[in-house]
Amino acid sequence: MGRCSALPFGITLFSSSVKHFGYIAGRRRLALNPYNSLPKPPVPKLEHTLSRYLEYADVVAGNNRGAFEKTKIAAKKFLADQQHLQEKLEKIAKHDENWVSF
Known part of the structure; x- marks a missing residue:
């Protein structure tokens, strides 16, 4: 072994x-x-990722609209505050074969 x-x-x-x-x-x-012959996975835009997240959060929240509204506010704040993370992922994707498993 x-x-x-x-x-x-x-x-x-x-x-x-x-x-x-x-x-x-x-x-x-x-x-x-x-x-090695597979194409590099694309880095999705942060806006796209958050919109998908909010779609799922809406389903999970169900009738709890207050919780979903708080989640929407937090997602918008995250989008404004964390754009540098998106830029880091894009930089990693340029130099690494697979940014997902980095």
Whole structure:
């Protein structure tokens, strides 16, 4: 059996399974990784992400309109205050193969 690596939440990986996912000897990708030919995932706009979030929050809130209105206000505040996070994701996406798993 290969060497064991401990991860958060009590997950344990053996080196053989780590190799399967394209990570070996501290390198990010194996040269023969079949996923290298896939296109980079796009970074969705923050506005789009928040609108989708609010769609789901509306369903979850149900008849509790007060809670949903508070959520809408918080989402608008987040959009105004956290635009720099979107810019960081876009910068990461330019230089990394997959910003999602970064």
